[in-house]
Amino acid sequence: MTTRARNSAAVAALGIVLALVGAVLTPAHADTGAWPDRTGDVRRTTFDGSGDTTTQTTSLVPKRKQGDLRSYRVSYAPERIRMTLGFRDLRRKAGHVWVVAGLRWGGDRFDEVTLETGPGNRRGRSLLESDPTCAVQHRVDYGRNRMTIVLPARCLERPDRLRFRVSVHETDDREDPSYFFKDTAPGAGKRWSPHVDRG
Ligand SMILES: [Ca+2]
Numbered sequence: 001m002t003t004r005a006r007n008s009a010a011v012a013a014l015g016i017v018l019a020l021v022g023a024v025l026t027p028a029h030a031d032t033g034a035w036p037d038r039t040g041d042v043r044r045t046t047f048d049g050s051g052d053t054t055t056q057t058t059s060l061v062p063k064r065k066q067g068d069l070r071s072y073r074v075s076y077a078p079e080r081i082r083m084t085l086g087f088r089d090l091r092r093k094a095g096h097v098w099v100v101a102g103l104r105w106g107g108d109r110f111d112e113v114t115l116e117t118g119p120g121n122r123r124g125r126s127l128l129e130s131d132p133t134c135a136v137q138h139r140v141d142y143g144r145n146r147m148t149i150v151l152p153a154r155c156l157e158r159p160d161r162l163r164f165r166v167s168v169h170e171t172d173d174r175e176d177p178s179y180f181f182k183d184t185a186p187g188a189g190k191r192w193s194p195h196v197d198r199g
Helices: 003-025
Strands: 031-036 043-048 055-060 069-077 080-087 096-105 109-118 121-128 137-141 146-152 161-171 179-185
Touching: 069 161, 069 179, 080 096, 080 161, 096 146, 109 137, 109 146, 121 137, 121 146
Parallel strands: none
Antiparallel strands: 031 069, 043 055, 043 179, 069 080, 080 146, 096 109, 096 161, 109 121, 137 146, 161 179
């Protein structure tokens, strides 16, 4: 084989390798919705249990960055649903944090994934409400202030399209909280995102 032929063969082989790498790295087609959430909109609810009744007071704490959602994104590939939450700040040394990610489809079908982190559990635990055997995966990235939840689409029987909403709670005492912080999206957490189609 001449030098030129060897070089040509090497270039061709490299091209095949790059094509294979590209095929592996390029995800299957997914439909994606990505939206911002207002910042400075975390609310604190305090319980006062003195006396015979418990009173509840809620106020805005606009300077609080911890747990303040700033973006949310849903990507729906044929076989998996990926939800990504961006925060202003997500500290490793925080209280108990519960994320409740709701999914709605087919008119009145509804399910939710919970992701809980806290002292001694910084990597977190996640669970699909309707099916504890569903292999939900998640990642809590404190460095990038981001949480990711990935749900196999089969766990929801692969709906054609779905909508999303999320709430984030944090408190100090898991069993008997005297207060909690809360942020929700979209808006006050009673609406749903626009539809995201199955990719
Ligand atoms: Ca927010």
